[in-house]
Amino acid sequence: MKSRVIVITSGKGGVGKTTTTANLGTSLAMMDKRVVLVDTDIGLRNLDVVMGLENRIVFDIVDVVNGKCKLKQGLIKDKRFEGLHLLPAAQTKDKTAITPHQMKNLTNELRQDFDFILVDCPAGIEQGFRNAIAGADDAIVVAMPEVSSVRDADRIIGLLEAAGLRNSQLVVNRLRSKMVRRGDMMDIKDILDILSIDLLGVVPEDECIVVSTNRGEPAVMESASRAGAAYRRIARRMMGEEIPVISFDEPENLFYRFKKILKMAR
Amino acid sequence: MDIINRLLGRENAGSRDIARERLRLVLIHDRASVSPNFLNALKEELIRVIREYMEIDEESIIVDLENEDNSVALVANIPIRGFKRAANE
Ligand SMILES: Nc1ncnc2c1ncn2[C@@H]1O[C@H](COP(=O)(O)OP(=O)(O)OP(=O)(O)O)[C@@H](O)[C@H]1O
Ligand SMILES: [Mg+2]
Numbered sequence: 001m002k003s004r005v006i007v008i009t010s011g012k013g014g015v016g017k018t019t020t021t022a023n024l025g026t027s028l029a030m031m032d033k034r035v036v037l038v039d040t041d042i043g044l045r046n047l048d049v050v051m052g053l054e055n056r057i058v059f060d061i062v063d064v065v066n067g068k069c070k071l072k073q074g075l076i077k078d079k080r081f082e083g084l085h086l087l088p089a090a091q092t093k094d095k096t097a098i099t100p101h102q103m104k105n106l107t108n109e110l111r112q113d114f115d116f117i118l119v120d121c122p123a124g125i126e127q128g129f130r131n132a133i134a135g136a137d138d139a140i141v142v143a144m145p146e147v148s149s150v151r152d153a154d155r156i157i158g159l160l161e162a163a164g165l166r167n168s169q170l171v172v173n174r175l176r177s178k179m180v181r182r183g184d185m186m187d188i189k190d191i192l193d194i195l196s197i198d199l200l201g202v203v204p205e206d207e208c209i210v211v212s213t214n215r216g217e218p219a220v221m222e223s224a225s226r227a228g229a230a231y232r233r234i235a236r237r238m239m240g241e242e243i244p245v246i247s248f249d250e251p252e253n254l255f256y257r258f259k260k261i262l263k264m265a266r
Numbered sequence: 267m268d269i270i271n272r273l274l275g276r277e278n279a280g281s282r283d284i285a286r287e288r289l290r291l292v293l294i295h296d297r298a299s300v301s302p303n304f305l306n307a308l309k310e311e312l313i314r315v316i317r318e319y320m321e322i323d324e325e326s327i328i329v330d331l332e333n334e335d336n337s338v339a340l341v342a343n344i345p346i347r348g349f350k351r352a353a354n355e
Contacts, residue, residue: 147289154293158300183280190286194293 001033003111006118006238007136009160011152013123015144016173019209019219021120022050023228024140026218027235029084033115036075036085038107040132041122042097045089052216053078053086062090065102071109080221085114095127100134107135116238125159133160139168140200145175145186154195169200171234176205188245199245201234203227287336294338298331305329312342321347 008021018041025037039047042062048054056076064074064087078084087110090097110117121132133139139160143153153170160168172188179185192199206227212219219228220235236243298304309329316322323345332341 147285147292150289151292151296155296155300158297180282183282185280186282186285186289190282194286194289 001115003115003117004138005107005111005136006116006138006140007121007133007165008118008140008142009121009129009132009156010123010142010149011125011156012143012149015149016142016171016203017123018046018050018120019213020140020142020171020173020203020231021047021118022218023220023231024235024238025084025116025118026051026078026081027220027232028116028118028238029078029081030220030232031235031239032083033239034083034113035116035118036087036110036114038087038110038117038119039089040103040119040128042089042128043091043094044122045091047120048076048086048088049216050213051078051086051218053088054216057088060088060090061106062093062097065098065106071106095122095131098131100127100130103131103134105135125155129156129159133163133165136165139165140171141168141197142171142173143191143195144173145180145191150186150191150194157195157197167198169198170195171201171203172199173203174205175202200237201230201245203230203234291333291336291338295331305331312344316344320349323347 008017008024010017018039021037025035029035037047037051038061039045040061041047045060048057053076059069059074061074063069064071075085075087078086107117107119117135119132119136122128141153141156141160143149157168160166170192172191175188176185180187188199188202204226206219206225208219208222208225209227212222212225212228218231219225220231222228233243233245237245309327312329313322313324313327317324326345328341328343330341332339
């Protein structure tokens with residue numbers, strides 16, 4: 001299998017890049033792929049705690065690119081899943097501690113040993129972003145169904161295209177189908193019409209994400225989590241399986257059924 | 267009123283349509299201003315075409331996007347110095 005370097009980005013902060021990276025990486029590893037998660041959010045590292053690996057960090061990405069340690073020493077092996085690794089960000093430096101050129105070399109070195117190299121990008125469009133996309137073959141753009149998030153996603157897609165990444169795919173995160181149904185949230189079609197890029201998947205708003213982040217266990221490990229199920233589907237799609245994008249929905253509540261009946265009566 | 271609209275399933279009672287419309291408008295501006303070349307290139311091209319028909323004040327041409335009520339317009343202000351005399355057939 002040819003290895004792929006995929007950057008997970010969004011422009012706007014806090015829309016779910018790190019959550020998406022952790023869950024897709026874990027899910028791919030559960031399907032026996034060799035996966036490394038690279039945290040490029042230098043100064044604000046988080047992927048380690050979301051993965052529950054924070055206590056095992058010795059070296060970080062800056063140590064690796066500066067030759068303070070070997071690449072193998074910087075990688076943390078996840079004991080839960082064969083083949084899953086994390087390269088943590090540095091916490092005490094800033095985004096200029098590494099360069100796009102170094103990032104490119106790093107991802108190329110990682111290609112030797114991994115099927116998927118998932119790069120968790122920091123928010124913003126400055127050097128942290130440029131570092132994160134430097135070695136990428138493809139990009140996953142994460143957006144929430146809100147005006148500001150979709151607007152930033154549009155800007156990011158433009159910047160990715162300018163950098164030669166023309167096949168970005170969209171993950172819509174934190175969709176609330178109840179709000180969509182009552183006309184108070186943009187739906188997937190609205191967002192796709194506006195951004196005109198391919199849809200990779202839709203992840204519902206789900207309290208399980210908070211619980212799993214508390215525990216340091218990605219939601220894909222929890223079979224009952226709806227967000228986890230959505231991420232597992234996305235991972236299968238990344239493996240080339242053709243499965244329909246949206247198949248989750250909240251159970252219809254009484255109010256919605258009542259509304260439907262009224263609609264039919266009109 | 268709101269609750270009645272919702273009960274009857276009139277979707278436009280919600281804020282979704284507003285969001286979609288605002289996003290559409292803001293992205294027209296964003297996309298145009300992100301490439302600073304876009305308006306300049308357009309301006310150059312306009313000058314080239316119009317010069318064929320009339321004498322214009324090329325220095326004081328203004329080409330810009332302007333917000334109308336719920337649309338964005340391309341507004342060009344092109345001062346005319348004079349018309350070329352139509353050639354006698
Ligand atoms: N589908 C979801 N349902 C509920 N909560 C979610 C969901 N996705 C993400 N969150 C929560 O949203 C918050 C932000 O998520 P996350 O840290 O993944 O975003 P980010 O894009 O990486 O942020 P930053 O830009 O700061 O790096 C977290 O508290 C996370 O638990
Ligand atoms: Mg993050």
